[in-house]
Amino acid sequence: MPAFILLTVWTAVRVLGRNRLRAGLTMLGIVIGVGAVIAMVSIGEGAKAAVAQRVASMGTNVIIIFPGAMTTGGVRSGQGGAVTLTVSDALDLKKRIPLLHETGWGKRDVMQIVNGNKNWNGTVNGVSPSYLTIRDWSFTSGGAFTQQDMDTAASVALVGQTTVDNLFDAGEEPVGSVIRIKNMPFRVIGVLAPKGQSAQGSDQDDIIFIPFTAAERKIFGTQFLGSVGAVFASTERQEDLAPAVEQIREVLRLRHRLQPGQEDDFMVRTQVDIGKVQEGASETMTLMLFTIASISLLVGGIGIMNILLVSVTERTREIGVRMAVGAKRRHIMAQFLIEATTISLLGGCLGIVLGVVGARVTSVIAGWPTIISPDTVVTAFAFSVAVGLFFGLYPANKAARLNPIDALRYE
Amino acid sequence: MLIECQDLWKIYRLGDVEVQALRGLNLSIEQGEFVAIMGASGSGKSTLMNILGCLDQPTRGRYSLNGVDVAGLRSDQLAEIRNGQIGFVFQSFNLIPRTSALENAQLPLFYRGMSLREQRAMATSALSRVGLQGREGHYPTQLSGGQQQRVAIARALVAGPSLLLADEPTGNLDTESSREIMAILDALNKEQGMTIILVTHETDIAAYADREIVIKDGRVLLDRNTQAGARPSPSGA
Ligand SMILES: Nc1ncnc2c1ncn2[C@@H]1O[C@H](COP(=O)(O)OP(=O)(O)O)[C@@H](O)[C@H]1O
Ligand SMILES: [Mg+2]
Numbered sequence: 001m002p003a004f005i006l007l008t009v010w011t012a013v014r015v016l017g018r019n020r021l022r023a024g025l026t027m028l029g030i031v032i033g034v035g036a037v038i039a040m041v042s043i044g045e046g047a048k049a050a051v052a053q054r055v056a057s058m059g060t061n062v063i064i065i066f067p068g069a070m071t072t073g074g075v076r077s078g079q080g081g082a083v084t085l086t087v088s089d090a091l092d093l094k095k096r097i098p099l100l101h102e103t104g105w106g107k108r109d110v111m112q113i114v115n116g117n118k119n120w121n122g123t124v125n126g127v128s129p130s131y132l133t134i135r136d137w138s139f140t141s142g143g144a145f146t147q148q149d150m151d152t153a154a155s156v157a158l159v160g161q162t163t164v165d166n167l168f169d170a171g172e173e174p175v176g177s178v179i180r181i182k183n184m185p186f187r188v189i190g191v192l193a194p195k196g197q198s199a200q201g202s203d204q205d206d207i208i209f210i211p212f213t214a215a216e217r218k219i220f221g222t223q224f225l226g227s228v229g230a231v232f233a234s235t236e237r238q239e240d241l242a243p244a245v246e247q248i249r250e251v252l253r254l255r256h257r258l259q260p261g262q263e264d265d266f267m268v269r270t271q272v273d274i275g276k277v278q279e280g281a282s283e284t285m286t287l288m289l290f291t292i293a294s295i296s297l298l299v300g301g302i303g304i305m306n307i308l309l310v311s312v313t314e315r316t317r318e319i320g321v322r323m324a325v326g327a328k329r330r331h332i333m334a335q336f337l338i339e340a341t342t343i344s345l346l347g348g349c350l351g352i353v354l355g356v357v358g359a360r361v362t363s364v365i366a367g368w369p370t371i372i373s374p375d376t377v378v379t380a381f382a383f384s385v386a387v388g389l390f391f392g393l394y395p396a397n398k399a400a401r402l403n404p405i406d407a408l409r410y411e
Numbered sequence: 412m413l414i415e416c417q418d419l420w421k422i423y424r425l426g427d428v429e430v431q432a433l434r435g436l437n438l439s440i441e442q443g444e445f446v447a448i449m450g451a452s453g454s455g456k457s458t459l460m461n462i463l464g465c466l467d468q469p470t471r472g473r474y475s476l477n478g479v480d481v482a483g484l485r486s487d488q489l490a491e492i493r494n495g496q497i498g499f500v501f502q503s504f505n506l507i508p509r510t511s512a513l514e515n516a517q518l519p520l521f522y523r524g525m526s527l528r529e530q531r532a533m534a535t536s537a538l539s540r541v542g543l544q545g546r547e548g549h550y551p552t553q554l555s556g557g558q559q560q561r562v563a564i565a566r567a568l569v570a571g572p573s574l575l576l577a578d579e580p581t582g583n584l585d586t587e588s589s590r591e592i593m594a595i596l597d598a599l600n601k602e603q604g605m606t607i608i609l610v611t612h613e614t615d616i617a618a619y620a621d622r623e624i625v626i627k628d629g630r631v632l633l634d635r636n637t638q639a640g641a642r643p644s645p646s647g648a
Contacts, residue, residue: 003527011510018509321505324466325519325566326494328487404493405467408505 004331005338012339015311016346023343026307029300030347030387031354033293034380038355040289041376043362046369047286048279054199055275059136061101061238063245064274065089065231065252066267084265087212089255090128090231096251099244101236104131105228107215113167113208114180120166124181124208126215132158134234137209142175142190145211153213157186160207161194179208184218186210199274241270297383300347301391304340308395312336319399320407329400336399340392341385348384352377412478413574413606414440414463419472421458421629432458433469434629440608442573445600447620447637448610455629456610460578463608464499465489476574494519498567500577504559506551506566512538513547516565523570537565541595557588564595568605575599577609581616593619 016023067085087105094103106127113120132144137158145156159167159174168174174188186208195204216225235244245268252266312319319332359370421433432455440446448456461467462474465481474481476492484492493499506515516534525533538547541561551559560580567575577596581589597619599605611617618637625633 003530004521004524006527007521014509317505318507321507322518322522323490324464324493324499324505326490326522326570328490328522331522403467405461408466408501 008335008338012342026303026343027347029296029303030344030384031351033296033300034348034351034384035354035358036289036293036296037380037383038352038376039358040286040293042359042370042372043368044286045371049371050369051275051279054197055271057195058271059134061235061241062271063233064269085228085231086226093248093251097247099235099240100233102130102134103233104128104134105231106131107229111182115167118167122163123206126210126212128212131232134232138193139190140193150211150213153217155186155214156189158190158192158209159188160192160205162203162206163208164191182219297387301387304343305391308336308340308392312395312399316407316410319402320404323404333396333400336396337392341388344384344388348381352380412439413442415475417473420470422470432629436630442606443604444606445620446608446622447617448624449617450626454626456626457578460576460610464497464576465492494522496572498572498575500563500567500580502579502582504563506559506562512549512562515562516569518566519570534569537569541565556584557591560592574606579610
């Protein structure tokens with residue numbers, strides 16, 4: 001049997017070699033199909049990994065509460081100005097819900113920051129010390145501010161890497177220097193370790209953290225005293241997230257005196273929810289590629305079927321001769337299935353090359369990360385073999401069903 | 412008895428028209444015989460050969476080969492018989508195009524699951540048996556008609572069948588090539604005891620055989636022994 005398969009593959013390769021153009025054109029559909037499969041999977045996996053990494057950069061088991069009602073589609077309304085979420089909300093949540101390990105809060109705005117002769121329009125975020133622990137921020141130099149800094153509304157600042165790059169000369173040590181935010185002096189006491197993009201795609205390192213109290217009194221003004229831009233909470237375990245969200249809603253509805261049937265005036269999101277939204281975006285891309293892949297593989301398969309039907313007709317006498325010297329139906333069947341599979345496998349190999357190159361190019365041009373795993377390549381191989389076998393079945397069966405004498409007499 | 416045919420009928424239906432190619436033909440052939448079948452064109456010779464070679468089935472009647480009734484066999488069993496017991500030589504050679512002489516001669520062994528090395532060795536010796544040593548790598552288009560027919564004979568005998576069927580094997584060949592082909596068949600019969608059934612139009616070709624059967628309208632018209640002295644001397648003809 002091995003000799004039979006070997007020689008049949010060799011025969012198939014020679015037959016294809018004789019009709020290179022024909023075989024090449026037939027392969028095209030498979031090449032594109034498998035290429036699309038590879039690109040699809042590697043872009044999909046890359047995007048998923050990137051999202052996972054960004055979601056992880058939020059911290060561990062994080063719940064985010066925004067002020068303002070939620071409209072359909074999860075978009076916040078009443079952005080910014082709403083005074084529906086306060087510091088006392090955050091403190092009360094922590095007190096009433098044992099599942100919550102920690103709560104923190106912050107209020108942010110973009111404003112001008114000056115260091116010597118350099119200035120930069122960056123994000124300033126007034127936060128509670130607990131916010132920094134919830135978000136898992138770490139430091140490349142210096143360290144976080146303390147509860148005491150918070151209580152005294154100390155003029156201290158933590159700067160992110162993007163901010164450092166824009167405000168300081170290369171090699172200049174930010175810790176210890178004094179920068180001006182809205183013309184108020186703040187002493188830099190820590191440089192934050194970079195986190196990269198957020199799950200929403202914004203630069204998390206374009207940031208200055210100052211104590212929330214200092215932000216209220218010295219920067220943002222006291223017009224909405226106690227109001228926050230967002231409350232952050234964390235739980236010990238991931239499975240506590242969902243019940244914690246429910247309890248947060250109950251507590252906040254009570255505190256905000258919302259009647260039954262009245263809409264929430266806040267929005268609660270977990271890290272997991274945010275990850276899902278982002279994955280959804282990459283799934284759209286994946287779906288598109290999946291469509292291309294399916295159509296190409298179908299067209300490629302039909303091409304193989306067509307070329308094989310031609311081949312069976314052209315070689316009817318040969319089939320007759322083979323039967324006359326003792327080929328059984330399954331031998332003839334195997335011969336044409338092997339021919340079909342050879343075409344689709346060759347196409348598959350070219351498709352893998354195309355897909356890998358395509359994924360690399362995509363990742364360079366569009367800035368998407370791509371991951372090409374051995375699994376993907378194996379899957380693509382399996383796909384091309386399956387297409388060859390499936391679409392080869394009909395012509396192969398047609399050849400095998402021939403009557404020896406009719407095949408021999410065929411003109 | 413190697414071959415026994417009783418009341419063999421073959422009826423082709425072309426729309427409303429019925430062609431009776433064989434009409435109750437009876438025939439027995441023993442192991443080791445060299446038989447020439449003659450008859451006018453359209454008398455049913457090829458139809459009979461195809462049935463004897465298990466390439467086709469009779470419409471009615473009984474054909475037993477080596478005591479086995481062929482009518483009851485499945486297509487795989489027929490393939491095994493064609494592979495192991497029968498060698499077939501056609502008028503039009505029927506070599507596989509763009510495939511070397513060696514690979515053509517190998518073909519029956521290819522379907523036996525033999526190792527490649529054994530296949531090559533046996534096919535090489537079959538080719539030298541028909542005087543084609545050194546031509547193993549030639550393609551059909553690089554061989555003369557006579558050489559192509561010799562490759563076909565090598566293919567027919569490579570698996571060591573007991574029965575060799577040749578339907579007008581020299582029909583497309585010149586006199587010299589025909590003589591070479593007949594010398595090979597004669598040697599196979601005389602030296603190896605292979606049963607040979609040969610269809611021909613030419614009396615000097617038929618003269619190589621020991622028995623002559625004439626077919627007319629799908630029946631045996633004449634069946635006679637020609638063994639004694641009927642053979643042409645090597646010098647004459
Ligand atoms: N496949 C076929 N379909 C219809 N008629 C056929 C077929 N094969 C042979 N015949 C007819 O059967 C008769 C015998 O043919 P054949 O056996 O080829 O004769 P021979 O070989 O003696 O010349 C002829 O009349 C021929 O036309
Ligand atoms: Mg004939």
